[in-house]
Amino acid sequence: MTADCRLYLITPPVLPADFEHTLASALDAGDIAALQLRLKNVPEDELLRIIDRLRPIVQSREVAFLLNDDPALAVKSGCDGAHVGQTDMPAKEARKVLGDLTLGVTCHNSRHLAMEAGEAGADYVAFGAFFPTTTKEPPEMAEIYTLRIWAEMMEIPCVAIGGINAENCAPLVRAGAEFLAVSGTVWGHQDGAAAGVQAMLRAIAAVS
Ligand SMILES: Cc1ncc(COP(=O)(O)OP(=O)(O)O)c(N)n1
Numbered sequence: 001m002t003a004d005c006r007l008y009l010i011t012p013p014v015l016p017a018d019f020e021h022t023l024a025s026a027l028d029a030g031d032i033a034a035l036q037l038r039l040k041n042v043p044e045d046e047l048l049r050i051i052d053r054l055r056p057i058v059q060s061r062e063v064a065f066l067l068n069d070d071p072a073l074a075v076k077s078g079c080d081g082a083h084v085g086q087t088d089m090p091a092k093e094a095r096k097v098l099g100d101l102t103l104g105v106t107c108h109n110s111r112h113l114a115m116e117a118g119e120a121g122a123d124y125v126a127f128g129a130f131f132p133t134t135t136k137e138p139p140e141m142a143e144i145y146t147l148r149i150w151a152e153m154m155e156i157p158c159v160a161i162g163g164i165n166a167e168n169c170a171p172l173v174r175a176g177a178e179f180l181a182v183s184g185t186v187w188g189h190q191d192g193a194a195a196g197v198q199a200m201l202r203a204i205a206a207v208s
């Protein structure tokens with residue numbers, strides 16, 4: 001199945017100097033659905049300053065600006081939504097905090113967790129990690145079968161994440177992932193982030 005599959009960028013774990021410029025060039029390289037700000041162990045006041053710097057760059061390009069882990073801060077800082085994992089705020093509570101804003105929920109390799117997330121009001125569910133990744137130590141690996149069955153049976157869009165790159169993404173697109181969430185393959189691309197985005201978009205478009 002090759003229904004529309006879009007790109008969802010996740011920021012690098014540590015923002016390099018001049019990330020604004022890199023971010024703008026990545027967003028201008030092609031169609032991007034969302035950018036998730038994912039920074040760990042950053043105090044709230046610093047995170048707020050970073051959000052204030054990055055959010056306009058993203059939202060002015062009609063790309064959704066999502067915050068990882070913290071729905072309350074997402075609301076307070078004008079983000080378009082938040083992503084929560086199984087050990088972050090429970091999805092039901094996150095939905096209450098976010099109101100109509102976008103809610104994404106990590107579901108590892110579990111359609112059961114995804115059903116629960118859907119019942120709690122998730123706008124998308126995320127399965128992963130599909131491939132080894134150095135961006136973080138994934139707690140679990142996911143199977144393409146999980147994604148395929150979800151995409152065939154359920155309406156709620158699914159995101160595939162974890163070690164995805166232009167060379168390995170085709171089976172995920174064929175399985176029906178509505179979004180591919182990527183970090184390392186874009187920010188670490190040898191020819192720059194814009195080239196990383198273009199390589200991913202070419203690989204997605206090539207799936208038939
Ligand atoms: C799109 C997307 N999918 C999964 C995750 C992982 O979330 P979580 O399990 O809460 O782990 P951390 O990212 O917080 O380390 C994600 N962030 N985004």
Ligand SMILES: Cc1nc(C(=O)O)sc1CCOP(=O)(O)O
Pocket residue numbers: 010038106108127128129130132133134135136138139140161162163164181182183184185
């Ligand atoms: C943030 C994150 N969550 C994952 C999960 O499996 O839940 S894997 C992952 C890292 C995504 O970055 P990259 O594209 O560089 O592998």
Ligand SMILES: [Mg+2]
Pocket residue numbers: 068069083084085088
């Ligand atoms: Mg989290």
